[in-house]
Amino acid sequence: KDKTNRDADGLRRLADGLDGLPDKASKARFLRDASRPDFLDKLVWYWTNALLSGPITHAKYVIANTAYLAHDALIATPLAGVSGAIRQVLSKDDINRVYMGEAVAKVYGIIAGVPDALAAAKQAVATGTPTALPPQFRGAALGAPSNVISGIHSFFNFLGYRSEIEAWGYRQAVKNGYRPTSPEFWKSQRDHAAFPDDPAMDAGLLAGQRANFVQDLGPSGKAVQAML
Numbered sequence: 001k002d003k004t005n006r007d008a009d010g011l012r013r014l015a016d017g018l019d020g021l022p023d024k025a026s027k028a029r030f031l032r033d034a035s036r037p038d039f040l041d042k043l044v045w046y047w048t049n050a051l052l053s054g055p056i057t058h059a060k061y062v063i064a065n066t067a068y069l070a071h072d073a074l075i076a077t078p079l080a081g082v083s084g085a086i087r088q089v090l091s092k093d094d095i096n097r098v099y100m101g102e103a104v105a106k107v108y109g110i111i112a113g114v115p116d117a118l119a120a121a122k123q124a125v126a127t128g129t130p131t132a133l134p135p136q137f138r139g140a141a142l143g144a145p146s147n148v149i150s151g152i153h154s155f156f157n158f159l160g161y162r163s164e165i166e167a168w169g170y171r172q173a174v175k176n177g178y179r180p181t182s183p184e185f186w187k188s189q190r191d192h193a194a195f196p197d198d199p200a201m202d203a204g205l206l207a208g209q210r211a212n213f214v215q216d217l218g219p220s221g222k223a224v225q226a227m228l
Contacts, residue, residue, distance in 0.1 A: 113162030125151035160211030169193030
């Protein structure tokens with residue numbers, strides 16, 4: 001009562017109203033709309049958005065995400081391909097590894113993913129909510145405190161996802177016994193990239209998160225976070 005200025009009957013009516021709503025999202029919207037922010041609440045909301053949504057912050061965000069995608073496709077993936085080739089030579093059995101050509105597939109995925117990424121960014125800026133990737137349509141996308149941040153997040157999320165899926169398609173074509181110099185190879189790569197399986201889509205989702213630096217921390221990062 002002290003928090004809401006409502007008596008017991010009013011709170012009971014509020015509970016009854018919540019009970020009649022069909023899902024959690026409807027209940028959350030109902031509670032949000034029922035709250036009455038005061039001047040301090042609005043001031044804190046504006047200050048938080050200003051921290052996240054300034055043009056300098058946006059520029060740094062775009063530069064950092066672009067640098068990550070370029071590093072992943074042009075440096076990290078080729079190095080992983082070299083490491084995989086060495087491990088394959090030393091192993092008697094076929095191993096699950098990255099191939100050098102996946103770097104080309106990732107670059108293609110980044111370029112080919114731009115139209116969808118732009119459309120997703122436009123939608124996110126309009127709604128203020130990051131646009132869900134295809135395998136995420138079965139769940140709810142998390143909101144962001146800024147429309148522009150949502151647009152940037154969606155743009156790089158789509159690029160990271162598409163580059164990973166194209167690389168996975170390349171890997172599957174190699175495993176199917178095709179050579180990159182044959183037309184059959186690229187047909188197989190396109191078929192796999194067009195219809196990725198669940199593990200491939202999960203890997204694509206993680207790639208999109210890494211492109212936005214929102215993936216879960218590793219053991220060392222979590223230890224530092226706990227210490228802080």
